[in-house]
Every structure is written in structure tokens, then in C-alpha cells.
Amino acid sequence: MKRNAFSVIMATNKENAIWKEAVEAETSTFKQNKGRRKAPFYKVLQGMPIAVDAFRYGKIPGVTAYFLTHAHSDHYTNLSSKWANGLIYCSQETADLIIHVLNVDPKWVKPLQNDVPTTIPSTGGVRVTVIEANHCPGSSIFLFEGLQTANAGDGSFTSPFIGSSRTFRYLHCGDFRASPRHVLHPAIKGKNLNHVYLDTTYLDPKYTFPPxxxxxxxxxxxxxxxxxxxxxxxxxxxxxxxxxxxxxxxxxxxxxxxxxxxxxxxxxxxxxxxxxxxxxxxxxxxxxxxxxxxxxxxxxxxxxxxxxxxxxxxxxxxxxxxxxxxxxxxxxxxxxxxxxxxxxxxxxxxxxxxxxxxxxxxxxxxxxxxxxxxxxxxxxxxxxxxxxxxxxxxxxxxxxxxxxxxxYSEHSSFFELTCFALSVEWEKMIATVNIGSEASRAKMNRWFDCWKKEKAKRNEHIVQYRDIDYW
Ligand SMILES: [Zn+2]
Structure with a gap:
């Protein structure tokens, strides 16, 4: 296994400690942290001053850019006309929705064009590509590319790669229904993804449903x-x-x-x-x-x-x-x-x-x-x-x-998650749903390991698909 940022920080003995801290942060009260909930580690990109779907934590230390994957309430929790903690980046449709429905002041909202890599100000030069998520209107997955320049967030872990010349690539999937279009996207196809933040809503083989x-x-x-x-x-x-x-x-x-x-x-x-x-x-x-x-x-x-x-x-x-x-x-x-x-x-x-x-x-x-x-x-x-x-x-x-x-599902089935994982080059999957219990995380980790092994065995880089829109 390659020595990478994540294999360093997530060595098995440390992994549970980090998740434990994250779960504690997620369930912490305002009182415990002087009027602000702590953000768990998976809400802030490692080494980058960027938070994703993290509006319930107020102003997160060191974060200079807030991203929103889509306009579903569990992702924009606490976003309202009172938001004043930093610029929000999202797709044009999501921008229109949060301004129209949540009355967020437009001066904080920065819509990005889909499929065009854009450098985000005040992030040490991180470039992001917004890609249609196939979830709900305006929903996006984000590909972030850049150097590690800052230890932002509330976690106690500090990255050893701050200041190194290595480029990191993180794919944040928010909520998505994986399709061949995603893995064939020029920003993703053939690229080495250090971290994939995965919508694990249906990461269990019992969830089989039609395309x-x-x-x-x-x-x-x-x-x-x-x-x-x-x-x-x-x-x-x-x-x-x-x-x-x-x-x-x-x-x-x-x-x-x-x-x-x-x-x-x-x-x-x-x-x-x-x-x-x-x-x-x-x-x-x-x-x-x-x-x-x-x-x-x-x-x-x-x-x-x-x-x-x-x-x-x-x-x-x-x-x-x-x-x-x-x-x-x-x-x-x-x-x-x-x-x-x-x-x-x-x-x-x-x-x-x-x-x-x-x-x-x-x-x-x-x-x-x-x-x-x-x-x-x-x-x-x-x-x-x-x-x-x-x-x-x-x-x-x-x-x-x-x-x-x-x-009708707007999340990936177990089969689609598997096809996706076998069709992209990734080092570490980070589950973003069903992460509250150690047993559930362990179960998901077993599937991640299974995918790694299966991927190593296969000759094809992309799982054969029936249609560009589904496997
Ligand atoms: Zn959603």
C-alpha cells in the first residue's frame, strides 16, 4: 500500500480515535464549545481551508471557503439570511435556490459554472471542478485539486503535508447517484484521487434498485x-x-x-x-x-x-x-x-x-x-x-x-457504488452517511477493502455500462 496522507493519519489504530473525535464533535453542544458546534474532520478538506456542507458549525477556524453540494436541508443546516461567515460556492441552480428560498444574502453566494476548473480565492490556489451529481436539480460533486497549505477546522490532527509540493486531489460526492458519466468526466477519468468523500446512504447489498x-x-x-x-x-x-x-x-x-x-x-x-x-x-x-x-x-x-x-x-x-x-x-x-x-x-x-x-x-x-x-x-x-x-x-x-x-432513488444503489469504486482511481474512501456507530463504519470499511481487492484483480478500468447514464 502506498504511503499517503491518509495511510499516515488513518493507520488503523488512529482511525477510530479520529472518528470518535468526529462523532463527539457532531454531537457536541453549543455550551461545550463557547456557542459553536465543532466541525468533524470530514467536513473540512485535509490541508485546505475549505469546508463542504458545513453550515451548522458557524465560522470554522481557518476556513476561507464554504462549499454547498446541493439544496437539501440536511446539507445546508443553519444556512439562512443571517449567514455571514464566508463565501459560499455552489452551482448556479443551488445558488438561486438558497437565495430564493432561504433568503441568503446574495453577496455571500458565488455560483460556479459546471465542468470548468476554477481557482478559488484565499485557498492557496485550490482549483475546483463542479460536476452534476445526478441527485436533485442543481446538485453537484466537487473535484478539488491543490497543495496542502493550512490546517483548518476543529480536529486535533495536523497534516504532515502542509507546505509540501505534492498536489492532492479530493472528490467530494455530497449526495449523488453514480453513473458512467461521472467516471468518464475529464476531471475524474484516469486521475488519482487521494480522498473520495462518498455518499454511503445505500452502502449495503440489500439496497438493490433499478436504474x-x-x-x-x-x-x-x-x-x-x-x-x-x-x-x-x-x-x-x-x-x-x-x-x-x-x-x-x-x-x-x-x-x-x-x-x-x-x-x-x-x-x-x-x-x-x-x-x-x-x-x-x-x-x-x-x-x-x-x-x-x-x-x-x-x-x-x-x-x-x-x-x-x-x-x-x-x-x-x-x-x-x-x-x-x-x-x-x-x-x-x-x-x-x-x-x-x-x-x-x-x-x-x-x-x-x-x-x-x-x-x-x-x-x-x-x-x-x-x-x-x-x-x-x-x-x-x-x-x-x-x-x-x-x-x-x-x-x-x-x-x-x-x-x-x-x-425511485436519488442516491447510488450498492451496485452503482461498486461500479463507481471499481471505475475510478482512489486511495481512500471516506464515508459521509451512516457514520454514527463504530459497527456501521466497520461494515462500510469492509466493502471499501473488498473494492480495493476486486479493483486490483480487474483488467478493465471502467466497469462496462449499458448506457452512459447507468451501469
Ligand atoms: Zn440530498
């Missing part, structure tokens, strides 16, 4: 079939007649129209509205296939308008009766709760189809979770296909109100 583009296509296909003339007794099978009753179509009056309701926005909290970005791809694909308008409340529409999706923005309408696709809070999408919603539009829509996109409630195929060897797991996963026929109706559905669970 997102297949799921999106399945939703669009299902919505179209259910909006099409068919015999009620037979359901939306292959025997569907071809004549479509779309929003704009000419269905016989007696059959009426179908409303597709898609869960996306979060619910309202008593004091502060929590907005949500994500799931837009399902909405866009379904509406496009149906040739339909999209309705959502004014606040969600405001959020959508911050996003660079002109096609979706053009489909928006403020008239719910004009739209065959509605975006509603995810919590509303159950047969029981959707009934009331369906009733309120009965004068216009005779049938309601609910789509509940969520990454958490799928049931994995039997046998998933048992990985005896990585190669056969990859082959098996690459042969799985997902079509509209795999979408399952939820409990309580009937002919006029059908609710479907959609296995």
Missing part, C-alpha cells in the same frame, strides 16, 4: 397506458387500445379524464415551510408523454422556476383543472389519503393515478444482500430490467384510484 432512467420511462409508460381507453375488467395490460385519451385528447365524455398525482414536495411545518427539490424527472417525463400541463402550489412553482429546466417550467399552470399532472406532498400519496384529493377534482377527473416515488420502501429481490463475489453481483445486476409492468399497486387501490409505489 433511474428505466424507472422514469416505466412511470411515463404506465401513466400513458392508464390514461388510455381500456377495458376496466382487463386493466392496463398489453391489450390496450392505441387511442389515447390525453389531457388534450378527445375521449368520449363518459370515460372522463385521468389525473396523475405525483408525490414530491415536503409538507408544511408549523413555523417554516420545508421545500424540497427532487423527483422532477418523473414529473417531467410523465407530463411530456401525456402532453399534459403540470400543476403545483405557488411555492413549489417558485422553487421549480429556480431550476434550469425550461421544458418543465413551460408545462406549469396555476389552473389545477387544466393540468393532468399534479405535484403534491409525498405524504398525500396513499390510497386512503388521496381519496379526498381525488374527490375534490371529480367534476373534471374521473380517475386518479398516484405515483409515490421513494427510495426507501421497495422490497429487494430475494437473495439480494448476499454477495459472495463482486463479479457475479455485477453481472446479475446488469441483466435486470425494469419496465412499467414492474410497478406495483399499493394497498387500497381500485379502478378509479390507483396508487403505485415507485422505486
Amino acid at each position: 433511474q432512467p428505466q424507472v422514469i420511462a416505466a412511470c411515463a409508460e404506465l401513466a400513458q397506458r392508464l390514461s388510455t381507453l381500456y377495458s376496466h375488467s382487463k386493466g392496463p395490460g398489453n391489450d390496450v387500445q392505441a387511442s389515447t385519451v390525453s389531457c388534450t385528447g378527445v375521449a368520449p365524455k363518459s370515460l372522463g379524464k385521468t389525473l396523475v398525482v405525483i408525490g414530491s414536495v415536503s409538507t408544511l411545518l408549523p413555523e417554516r415551510w420545508t421545500y424540497s427539490v427532487g423527483k422532477e424527472r418523473v414529473v417531467g417525463a410523465v407530463a411530456k408523454r401525456l402532453g399534459a400541463k403540470v400543476y403545483c402550489d405557488a411555492r413549489k412553482a417558485g422553487v421549480l422556476r429556480c431550476q434550469s429546466d425550461p421544458e418543465l417550467i413551460a408545462m406549469l399552470t396555476s389552473d389545477p383543472r387544466e393540468a393532468c399532472v399534479h405535484i403534491v406532498p409525498l405524504s398525500l400519496i396513499s390510497a386512503e389519503r388521496l381519496k379526498g384529493y381525488a374527490d375534490s377534482w371529480r367534476d373534471t377527473f374521473t380517475r386518479v393515478v398516484g405515483l409515490r416515488p421513494t427510495g426507501w420502501t421497495f422490497s429487494p429481490p430475494s437473495g439480494a444482500g448476499l454477495v459472495t463475489d463482486i463479479s457475479s453481483m455485477l453481472t446479475k445486476a446488469q441483466h435486470r430490467q425494469f419496465t412499467w409492468q414492474d410497478l406495483r399497486q399499493m394497498k387500497g387501490s381500485n379502478v378509479n384510484l390507483q396508487v403505485y409505489a415507485v422505486p
